[in-house]
Amino acid sequence: MNVNDIKWKMTVLAPDIEILPFECADKDLNEFLQNDAKNYLNSLLATTYIIQNEEDTIAYFCISHDSLNKKDEEAAKWNKINRSIPNDKRRRTYPAVKIGRLAVATKYEGYGFGRLALKAVVMMYANEQQRAGCRFVTVDAYRSALAFYEKNDFRYLTEKDKDEETRAMYFDLKSI
Ligand SMILES: CC(C)(COP(=O)(O)OP(=O)(O)OC[C@H]1O[C@@H](n2cnc3c(N)ncnc32)[C@H](O)[C@@H]1OP(=O)(O)O)[C@@H](O)C(=O)NCCC(=O)NCCS
Incomplete structure (x- = not known):
């Protein structure tokens, strides 16, 4: 079974949208969706x-909006990031978008919805x-999801x- 075998729809959350039941293994992620997601939206966070x-x-x-910032003690990592930026555009900070939370319901794990969500952000x-x-x-x-992001x-x-x-991870939007 994969994402193509299920009829689904992606929607941006709005105050009047009903959030249907959601359950993954992480209680905080379940509670965030039902109790906090609309408050974060309302606060523009x-x-x-x-x-x-x-x-x-x-x-x-x-x-949410984010930034990638140079940490002097991690020069080698920063140099690697900088290598893909033209010389005259190199900075100590670059604009980014942060995935604050991402979760797939236990029932639907392994069908490709996690990858689909990442692809949606990238697109x-x-x-x-x-x-x-x-x-x-x-x-x-999360430690348990590192291999997924890798x-x-x-x-x-x-x-x-x-x-x-x-662990802090990043994806270069110019790499696709
Ligand atoms: C981690 C999570 C988002 C993955 O979503 P998913 O829909 O099950 O993953 P997909 O089916 O899109 O998997 C894409 C690929 O990643 C792999 N993968 C998925 N979860 C993985 C994990 N935890 N560890 C290693 N690889 C993983 C899959 O095997 C698949 O690889 P393949 O294409 O080679 O077969 C989901 O399991 C989840 O929500 N877990 C609980 C909450 C969580 O950890 N969220 C992350 C917060 S940072």
Whole structure:
């Protein structure tokens, strides 16, 4: 079974949209969607996108503006990021969009909805008609999902967090 075998629709969350039941393994991610996503929207802090069929919320993600900043102690990593930026455009900070939360309901894991959500973010920003310039996608990835992001070409921003519960990762929108 994959995303093509299920009839789904992706919608940007709005105050009047009904959020259908959602359950993944992480309680905080479940609660965020039902209790907080609309408050974040109302406060202009994060925009949530939901993927639903007729019965369930299959997956959701939320995004906010972010920036990728040079950390002097991680010169090698920063040089790697800079290598893809023309010399005269190199800065200590670059515009980015952050995936604040991304979750797929347990029932629908492994069908490709996680990858579809990442692709949706990339497609929103990887074009020259963006409303505001944005070069990178960032995420603080849960340890259990690191391999998922690696598989989808996200890279580690630093080695300093390698033993932490979450790790800072980025994706270069110019790499597609
Ligand atoms: C991690 C998560 C988003 C993946 O979503 P998904 O829809 O199951 O993943 P997909 O079906 O799109 O998988 C895409 C690829 O990543 C792989 N993958 C998915 N989850 C993985 C994981 N946890 N570890 C390693 N690889 C993983 C799949 O095997 C697949 O690889 P393939 O194309 O070679 O077969 C989902 O399992 C989830 O929501 N987990 C709970 C919440 C969470 O951890 N969210 C991340 C917060 S940062």
